[in-house]
Amino acid sequence: MEKTGRIIKSISGFYDVFDNESEEIVRTRARGNFRKRKIKPLVGDKVSFDATGDLGYILEILPRENSLVRPPIANVDQAIVVTSAAEPNFSSNLLDKILVNIEHNRIEPVIFLTKADLLSDDKYVELKQDLLGYHQAGYLVFDDQDSYNSQQLDKLKATFADKVTVFTGQSGAGKSTLLNHIDTELGLATAAISQTLNRGKHTTRQVSLFNICEGLVADTPGFSSIDLMEITPEELPTLFPEFLDYRDGCQFRGCRHVNEPGCEVKKALSEGKIMQSRYDNYLYFLNEINSYKKRY
Numbered sequence: 001m002e003k004t005g006r007i008i009k010s011i012s013g014f015y016d017v018f019d020n021e022s023e024e025i026v027r028t029r030a031r032g033n034f035r036k037r038k039i040k041p042l043v044g045d046k047v048s049f050d051a052t053g054d055l056g057y058i059l060e061i062l063p064r065e066n067s068l069v070r071p072p073i074a075n076v077d078q079a080i081v082v083t084s085a086a087e088p089n090f091s092s093n094l095l096d097k098i099l100v101n102i103e104h105n106r107i108e109p110v111i112f113l114t115k116a117d118l119l120s121d122d123k124y125v126e127l128k129q130d131l132l133g134y135h136q137a138g139y140l141v142f143d144d145q146d147s148y149n150s151q152q153l154d155k156l157k158a159t160f161a162d163k164v165t166v167f168t169g170q171s172g173a174g175k176s177t178l179l180n181h182i183d184t185e186l187g188l189a190t191a192a193i194s195q196t197l198n199r200g201k202h203t204t205r206q207v208s209l210f211n212i213c214e215g216l217v218a219d220t221p222g223f224s225s226i227d228l229m230e231i232t233p234e235e236l237p238t239l240f241p242e243f244l245d246y247r248d249g250c251q252f253r254g255c256r257h258v259n260e261p262g263c264e265v266k267k268a269l270s271e272g273k274i275m276q277s278r279y280d281n282y283l284y285f286l287n288e289i290n291s292y293k294k295r296y
């Protein structure tokens with residue numbers, strides 16, 4: 001009998017599917033012809049499946065709204081970018097790279113700061129000022145020094161209803177810790193970062209979806225770096241939402257905001273309306289993307 005559901009977990013070739021009708025979790029495998037067609041089911045995929053035997057079979061993956069490579073997940077509405085103030089150190093370059101990838105997939109990004117309790121008050125004030133720039137660029141930002149205070153958590157939880165939300169960010173940033181504070185019954189594994197490398201230990205190994213506050217929320221494995229392979233030089237400037245406010249004023253259509261005369265984005269930059277660090281990262285990413293093109 002053909003049923004429909006959503007993959008909520010993938011464990012070495014098996015897929016746990018939430019059955020829409022019975023609301024039970026059914027363990028399935030993918031049919032062999034997926035491999036032949038080079039299709040890999042992802043957590044978040046909506047599927048049709050057959051569950052007549054002991055083990056179900058995924059028959060078809062329904063069309064995806066979007067899909068991320070890192071972390072591997074499909075059909076995401078919102079991404080909580082968990083960003084540590086320290087251990088690992090804050091990096092505007094990494095944050096902007098993650099945001100660009102999320103914007104590329106038409107997913108709503110949210111910035112959530114962790115570990116600000118490890119900063120001196122002066123350093124915290126400085127970082128908060130930077131994050132205000134992100135707020136002014138249109139992002140929802142959570143930046144309390146005590147990350148897990150109940151007021152801030154309640155506000156975050158209120159964004160989950162009727163959405164698929166993915167927690168993403170660097171390994172060791174605190175994604176699983178944040179989820180454990182949101183739902184104290186999850187009991188997700190967490191681990192201190194490696195002090196010698198100032199890097200996370202890749203504690204979370206699987207993408208898993210949980211039912212939290214009327215929505216689906218995913219914990220995911222963190223990463224140490226990501227690339228911009230899916231993004232073209234033409235698309236990149238459209239992935240910085242604050243640039244969009246000015247680009248219509250640029251003298252040239254398709255202005256890349258680099259050296260062109262009459263560039264309204266650069267004018268906004270010089271007037272302090274666009275963050276210098278975001279613009280610098282934009283140029284840096286443009287270079288990186290152009291260097292991929294040369295290589296292939």
Ligand SMILES: Nc1nc2c(ncn2[C@@H]2O[C@H](COP(=O)(O)OP(=O)(O)OP(=O)(O)O)[C@@H](O)[C@H]2O)c(=O)[nH]1
Pocket residue numbers: 082114115116117118147148169170171172173174175176177178189190191192193200201202203204205220221222223
């Ligand atoms: N001081 C402090 N430590 C925190 C905070 N948030 C998380 N940590 C610690 O940071 C370490 C890493 O947290 P995890 O939740 O395992 O990080 P993660 O992002 O899930 O890492 P991966 O699963 O490897 O991607 C743990 O030792 C946490 O206790 C915070 O706000 N302040």
Ligand SMILES: [Mg+2]
Pocket residue numbers: 175176177189190203204220221222
């Ligand atoms: Mg984790």
Ligand SMILES: [Zn+2]
Pocket residue numbers: 247250251255256257258260262263264265266
């Ligand atoms: Zn321009």
